[in-house]
Amino acid sequence: MYRGDVVPDVVVVGAGPAGLVIARLLQRAGVSFTVLERKSRAELGAQPRAGLIEYRTVELLRKVGLADTDLEFTTENGRMEFRTPAGSMLLDYGLLTGRRPNYIYPQHLLVGRLYDALAAEGADVQFGQPAVAVRQSRDRAVVSLADGSEIECHAVVGAEGSHSVVAPAITGARTSDELLPVRMLAVVAAAPPLENHTIYAPHPRGFAGQMRRGPAQTRYYLEVPRTDAAREWPERRIREELSVRLDVGGELSDVRFDAPAFVDFRTKVLDPMQQGRLFVAGDAAHLITSAGGKGMNLAIQDAVELAHGLIDRFGSFGDGRRLRAYTSTRLPAIWRTQAFSNWFLRVLMAGLRDGVEPAGAVPGGFMRGLGEGWVAALRDDPLLARWFAHAYAGVDPDAETVLGRSSG
Ligand SMILES: Cc1cc2nc3c(=O)[nH]c(=O)nc-3n(C[C@H](O)[C@H](O)[C@H](O)COP(=O)(O)OP(=O)(O)OC[C@H]3O[C@@H](n4cnc5c(N)ncnc54)[C@H](O)[C@@H]3O)c2cc1C
CATH class of the missing domain: 3.30.9.10 (D-Amino Acid Oxidase, subunit A, domain 2)
Structure with a gap:
């Protein structure tokens, strides 16, 4: 049984940050869509998760017209402290990036604001509506719902977080996990x-x-x-x-x-993040450790890129090139962010081990020593501190300071 009379261009599964950013950009571009969300509206706005938003994410949202309109970023976060039993070290990373700090925006408030903006313009967002399976043919994709009904569409976006139903339907994708x-x-x-x-x-x-x-x-x-x-x-x-x-x-x-x-x-990267009419974004496509607060940022960055590919394809241009390049456009930035988060985790966590500790070793002693070494290096080495500040705040280094990219 198919629901509805009109086939939407896109079905977005999941009303988290990735799904709602995609939906809002499609809405503004006049591309038709339906959002399916497993939770109720009340549950969606109740669960606090992320809070740190990178500078580059805010700039991106500003560029596509969602910052200073639907979302207002007013709480800057430019300072951090490393506090160890040996002492305390303040790092003014906002200063080190030339006053380009990151921001604080609780995820449940961000999601709530995006949903309100969508609803105010009549978007089709269905709560309490879990997708259970997807399939595709040459000219259609079909989403099956828990109540036994199905929705036909031209493309499906899996933005439903770590337990994606769309990701497993991308046959042949490799998962680094x-x-x-x-x-x-x-x-x-x-x-x-x-x-x-x-x-x-x-x-x-x-x-x-x-x-x-x-x-x-x-x-x-x-x-x-x-x-x-x-x-x-x-x-x-x-x-x-x-x-x-x-x-x-x-x-x-x-x-x-x-x-x-x-x-x-759990860390994970799916490659490719698309096949035919199926696409994944955010936690459905990759998981990153919470060190450095990057997961929601990657989700939003995916969402902006994927939305523009979908708009080019299903809007008046009918041009599928950007959409076809979605995976290759996004993966380098995803791996770069994974690399930072993985490194930062090793600075912070006492329980990580890279090798086997022989009998008689101080439990965790070597990794702890490495962590202390990195904190000391961040304190004493301005170049390392500058790299860290840019990676943490999510600021692309100025092109002229990157080796080999000098215009001269
Ligand atoms: C404690 C904590 C702190 C964090 N802090 C940060 C931080 O400071 N900065 C940062 O960038 N990231 C942070 N993260 C990570 C961040 O929360 C996630 O990366 C982000 O939520 C990913 O967004 P998403 O839209 O991809 O998925 P989600 O936010 O998981 O949204 C997926 C949505 O899909 C719905 N859904 C799931 N399955 C289905 C289905 N079958 N059908 C329909 N709907 C479905 C879910 O109910 C959910 O609403 C943190 C995470 C945690 C747990």
């Missing part, structure tokens, strides 16, 4: 941050972090063993462990910690 032996416990505090900057605290007991989210909301992270269960982390233990690793004495004693969630460190 790794599950790292560490895990993070993420919590939200309804309280102002301890400091008005990000704190990264590599510690012998495991990493702890504090990320600003707003004047009355703060995210905290704790590295925990991969085998730990939620019951092993009652609120009191979270508070005590954060206090020790962040070295803040009793400052957190009145703070309540909500929404505990384990974050696994």
